Amino acid sequence: MSDSPLVGVVMGSSSDWDTMKHAADILAEFGIAFEARVVSAHRMPDDMFAYAEAAATRGLQAIIAGAGGAAHLPGMLAAKTVVPVLGVPVASRHLQGVDSLHSIVQMPKGIPVATFAIGNAGAANAALFAVAMLAHHDAALRERLHAYRVRQTEVARAMTQDLQG
Ligand code: RP5
Numbered sequence: 001m002s003d004s005p006l007v008g009v010v011m012g013s014s015s016d017w018d019t020m021k022h023a024a025d026i027l028a029e030f031g032i033a034f035e036a037r038v039v040s041a042h043r044m045p046d047d048m049f050a051y052a053e054a055a056a057t058r059g060l061q062a063i064i065a066g067a068g069g070a071a072h073l074p075g076m077l078a079a080k081t082v083v084p085v086l087g088v089p090v091a092s093r094h095l096q097g098v099d100s101l102h103s104i105v106q107m108p109k110g111i112p113v114a115t116f117a118i119g120n121a122g123a124a125n126a127a128l129f130a131v132a133m134l135a136h137h138d139a140a141l142r143e144r145l146h147a148y149r150v151r152q153t154e155v156a157r158a159m160t161q162d163l164q165g
Contacts, residue, residue: 005035007130008060010051010077012040012067016090020066022120023088026127030144032134041073048073052080062130065113066123068092071103074113084133086126087113 007027011020020036027034039048055063055077063081065074066088074087089100097118105115114129116122128145135142 003033004059005033006059006061006134007032007034007127008051008055008063009034009036009127010039010063010065010073011036011090012038012042012071012073014038016066016068019090019119019123020064020088022123023064023066023127026124026131030131030141030148032131032141039073039077041067041076045076048076049080052077052083055081055083062086062133064088064123064126064130066090067104068097068100069095069103071100074104074115075107075111078107078111078113085113086129087115088122088126089115089118091119 009020009023009027011017017036024034024036037051039051041048052063060083062084063077064086065077067073068090069092071087071089074085078085087104089097089104091097092099101115101118104113107113114126116126116129131141131145135145
């Protein structure tokens with residue numbers, strides 16, 4: 001694994017980590033060099049802008065950004081970099097993440113944020129999407145992604161066999 005991170009996993013608070021670690025776990029499983037950081041949009045806006053502005057020159061190929069509530073982190077990062085931003089709505093206490101989803105998915109035309117499902121599945125899928133992006137130029141990684149899909153198929157087929165048990 002290269003030392004330089006290819007993917008940034010960022011979040012608004014350490015309380016988002018229980019969700020965002022599902023992205024980190026997938027990246028680790030595929031051997032993708034990544035970094036995980038808290039970059040709060042409203043509590044450390046200058047740091048957030050600095051992170052976004054340095055992303056391309058640091059070699060980041062994708063930023064997976066998770067946030068909850070008025071989840072402006074993915075959109076604000078996307079406003080400051082052309083590195084693709086993959087947004088993960090984190091489940092909030094009062095509105096269960098529907099607020100986070102709407103905040104992230106409803107970007108006005110011109111600044112896209114690829115938006116995933118609320119919670120753990122969204123975090124994992126954002127990482128799998130980043131893997132697919134990187135695999136476009138990496139045949140070995142593409143093979144590992146195919147193998148991952150094959151394993152999922154085998155697990156799903158085994159479910160039917162269990163029913164006939
Ligand atoms: C957002 O506020 C974070 O992304 C987190 O989901 C939410 C709550 O943050 P904490 O109060 O747990 O630090 O900025």
